[in-house]
Amino acid sequence: MFALFFLPSRHGQRRIVGGRLATLAIAAGLVGYGAMSSNLGAIDTLGTVFMYLVVTQAWNILGGYGGYLNFGMVTYFGIGAYASAVLFQYFGLSPFLTAPLAGAAAALFGLLIGIPTLRLRGAYFAVITIIITFAVQLLMLDLPFTQGALGIFLSPLAANPVFVERLFYFIFFALAATATTLVFAVENSNFGWALVAIREDEDAAEVIGVRTTAVKWTANALAAFMTGTVGGIYAQRILYIEPTGTFALDISLNVVLMAVIGGAGTWQGPVIGVPLVLLVAEALRVTVTSEVNRVIFSIIVILIALFVPGGIMGLLQEVRRRMRPLVRKSAGETMPRTGG
Amino acid sequence: MIRRMDAVKLDVQKLVAGYIPGHPILHGVNLKIAPGQITVVLGPNGAGKSTALRVLAGFLAAESGSVRLDGDEIVDLPTYRHIESGIALLPQGHSVFPDLTVAENIELGGWILRGDRRRLHQAVDDVFTRYPHLRDLRNKSAGSLSGGQQRTVEIARLLVSNPRVLLIDEPSVGLSPVIASQVYRELTALKAEGRTILLVDQDIRAAIRIADYIYVLNSGKNEIEGDRAAFEGDLGALVRGWLGV
Numbered sequence: 001m002f003a004l005f006f007l008p009s010r011h012g013q014r015r016i017v018g019g020r021l022a023t024l025a026i027a028a029g030l031v032g033y034g035a036m037s038s039n040l041g042a043i044d045t046l047g048t049v050f051m052y053l054v055v056t057q058a059w060n061i062l063g064g065y066g067g068y069l070n071f072g073m074v075t076y077f078g079i080g081a082y083a084s085a086v087l088f089q090y091f092g093l094s095p096f097l098t099a100p101l102a103g104a105a106a107a108l109f110g111l112l113i114g115i116p117t118l119r120l121r122g123a124y125f126a127v128i129t130i131i132i133t134f135a136v137q138l139l140m141l142d143l144p145f146t147q148g149a150l151g152i153f154l155s156p157l158a159a160n161p162v163f164v165e166r167l168f169y170f171i172f173f174a175l176a177a178t179a180t181t182l183v184f185a186v187e188n189s190n191f192g193w194a195l196v197a198i199r200e201d202e203d204a205a206e207v208i209g210v211r212t213t214a215v216k217w218t219a220n221a222l223a224a225f226m227t228g229t230v231g232g233i234y235a236q237r238i239l240y241i242e243p244t245g246t247f248a249l250d251i252s253l254n255v256v257l258m259a260v261i262g263g264a265g266t267w268q269g270p271v272i273g274v275p276l277v278l279l280v281a282e283a284l285r286v287t288v289t290s291e292v293n294r295v296i297f298s299i300i301v302i303l304i305a306l307f308v309p310g311g312i313m314g315l316l317q318e319v320r321r322r323m324r325p326l327v328r329k330s331a332g333e334t335m336p337r338t339g340g
Numbered sequence: 341m342i343r344r345m346d347a348v349k350l351d352v353q354k355l356v357a358g359y360i361p362g363h364p365i366l367h368g369v370n371l372k373i374a375p376g377q378i379t380v381v382l383g384p385n386g387a388g389k390s391t392a393l394r395v396l397a398g399f400l401a402a403e404s405g406s407v408r409l410d411g412d413e414i415v416d417l418p419t420y421r422h423i424e425s426g427i428a429l430l431p432q433g434h435s436v437f438p439d440l441t442v443a444e445n446i447e448l449g450g451w452i453l454r455g456d457r458r459r460l461h462q463a464v465d466d467v468f469t470r471y472p473h474l475r476d477l478r479n480k481s482a483g484s485l486s487g488g489q490q491r492t493v494e495i496a497r498l499l500v501s502n503p504r505v506l507l508i509d510e511p512s513v514g515l516s517p518v519i520a521s522q523v524y525r526e527l528t529a530l531k532a533e534g535r536t537i538l539l540v541d542q543d544i545r546a547a548i549r550i551a552d553y554i555y556v557l558n559s560g561k562n563e564i565e566g567d568r569a570a571f572e573g574d575l576g577a578l579v580r581g582w583l584g585v
Contacts, residue, residue: 190454196440197437197448197451200437200438201435201436201437203431203435204431204435204436204437206399207397207419207428207431207435208423208448208452208497208501209419209420209423209424209451209452209501210420210451
């Protein structure tokens with residue numbers, strides 16, 4: 001997030017500088033809170049928020065900008081978790097080394113699986129990503145070195161739980177900041193425009209010269225690397241992984257939900273959507289103790305999907321668009337700007 | 341009828357192509373596209389007109405045959421290399437990026453110029469000068485425009501990269517007769533600028549009216565060919581009878 005302050009943007013400079021200052025202030029506050037707070041529950045929850053933020057930003061690249069709705073992000077997450085656990089368990093590699101290797105393993109898988117799947121579009125692509133999750137989950141149950149349904153236990157990094165929680169808090173925070181900066185850079189790059197063109201009309205994108213296959217593969221591999229890396233760190237944090245929980249479809253669905261509610265296809269969307277969804281779900285779980293909390297949460301999601309299809313960022317952009325003529329009028333600008 | 345011409349811009353020889361390997365749609369099609377002229381390809385549904393255009397644009401791989409642009413073989417090149425070579429396709433139906441603005445659509449038309457921002461901005465500005473009414477619509481989303489306006493955006497987007505060969509697939513589909521006639525006038529204007537146009541069309545009368553040379557395909561093979569005069573005479577009646585129009 002810090003780098004957002006320095007990167008160029010195609011938007012208006014004054015507004016952006018204000019936004020970036022606010023982002024910088026929030027980031028500094030989060031760093032300070034992580035260093036000073038003794039509330040381990042809050043540190044743990046915020047760590048989870050940062051973890052989901054990485055995965056949701058990763059999803060955002062191909063899903064939000066490219067329009068390829070991947071409902072199987074947990075596949076990359078799980079592959080990363082297993083790669084990290086196996087490398088730690090059998091080869092004794094440091095968790096700090098296993099994390100990028102976990103990302104590389106997921107990226108390799110993403111590249112290979114992308115060859116057949118990225119030829120599919122729309123609902124066909126979405127469905128195949130779910131099927132792949134189940135297939136990989138079954139594979140992890142059967143492979144000898146994954147220890148099947150028993151799963152893999154890992155040793156903790158340190159004996160002091162406060163130190164460990166803080167450590168993962170800052171690791172996930174750093175990754176979330178990096179992921180958000182990366183997505184911001186994508187949004188303001190030719191690569192981002194290529195993805196948007198693919199989302200809008202893939203055939204037309206090819207007509208103008210976008211190398212659609214290469215762009216989709218790159219986006220998918222990048223998303224897989226980011227998600228796999230986080231999965232690898234997650235394994236070291238939770239210290240026990242098994243196929244059912246690690247490849248839970250809930251994780252994939254939550255990621256899509258967070259991106260869509262926040263505003264898919266914008267770097268700010270996941271930043272808004274992830275904490276909102278996690279905190280609302282948590283608040284409902286605490287205040288409404290029965291299963292009714294899930295019903296209420298579902299109703300909220302349906303209402304947002306119906307009335308705010310562009311997510312909260314879409315709503316904010318619409319408000320800004322409607323306000324623009326009023327602002328111009330008050331500034332003495334009465335005619336719309338034209339010109340090439 | 342054998343065509344005589346001094347120069348060939350696009351030379352298609354014995355082209356075999358289809359969507360399923362071993363089941364070609366085109367069975368050895370031959371086309372000679374003269375520079376700076378409008379060449380029209382006619383034929384009934386399933387004749388292979390659009391398939392031929394997709395191969396020439398690099399969207400579809402040929403099973404065999406040759407496509408030469410100014411003498412250079414391009415049949416195996418991917419789409420983006422065709423565009424870099426100066427070939428551009430206007431596909432059938434609407435192909436604007438609906439949620440993007442007109443300005444964004446047109447700027448994306450210069451995708452191959454993205455490494456040279458100055459040249460890109462100049463090319464975009466030239467296009468807005470050519471179509472001044474698009475300047476007023478520049479901040480509107482392309483999907484909110486009328487069918488005719490969208491087609492203009494598509495043509496404008498096509499011209500940003502300044503292609504020398506335009507492959508046009510059914511340009512009048514879904515347009516009112518008035519708008520369609522404007523599109524055909526625009527094609528004539530593009531020809532007057534020295535651009536080479538290969539037009540595939542179902543609107544036979546309109547296409548023949550602006551054509552310099554005409555090919556008729558049937559079941560993926562060359563059926564007949566000739567210049568406009570031949571088609572407007574006896575041959576025209578023959579084709580109309582054959583196509584049932």
